[in-house]
Amino acid sequence: EPEVTQTPSHQVTQMGQEVILRCVPISNHLYFYWYRQILGQKVEFLVSFYNNEISEKSEIFDDQFSVERPDGSNFTLKIRSTKLEDSAMYFCASRALAEAKNIQYFGAGTRLSVL
């Protein structure tokens, strides 16, 4: 069964450093999402991406965050200058265009630890 893959599984970085989290969505999907989950809290929406541009973003997704689809397969989330509070599990999700329902498929996540 096709799946969303995310790398790395765990990223450790120093505060103030830039990190790039990578995702390979399911190949025929056209909507892409990033969510994050701080330990013990709910999964929170960050951003959605369609047709090579951001469709929606939450208040969390400030100027320190950016997303990119650099080629036909990868979808990346960049945090320019990490803060301690960016430590969380980051999930990528994707869905097909021709869906009567909003079925989103999630990757296993990248655990980001900011020291």
Next chain:
Amino acid sequence: GENVEQHPSTLSVQEGDSAVIKCTYSDSASNYFPWYKQELGKGPQLIIDIRSNVGEKKDQRIAVTLNKTAKHFSLHITETQPEDSAVYFCAASNGNYGGSQGNLIFGKGTKLSVKP
């Protein structure tokens, strides 16, 4: 914006018993309600979903009910098994076909433990 509340936060049942998890939502425009199961070290996996034009949906031991008037929906697991132990998340969105991008708003999750 949408807010989803989920209860209980933890639930412990004996194998074979039923488990019920409840969620409420605030935005009447929400029309799609999925449930996700998250096992340790894995991403959320969709287990069942329901649209607002349906009141109930069942898939083997799992069922979901929706009360649009009261803005709440519930997950029912019957004949629970140890492998049902996981964290369960409810979510809501207004993702219409051809419409909005449908970002999911999640509840806080319920940690279900099924004791053999």
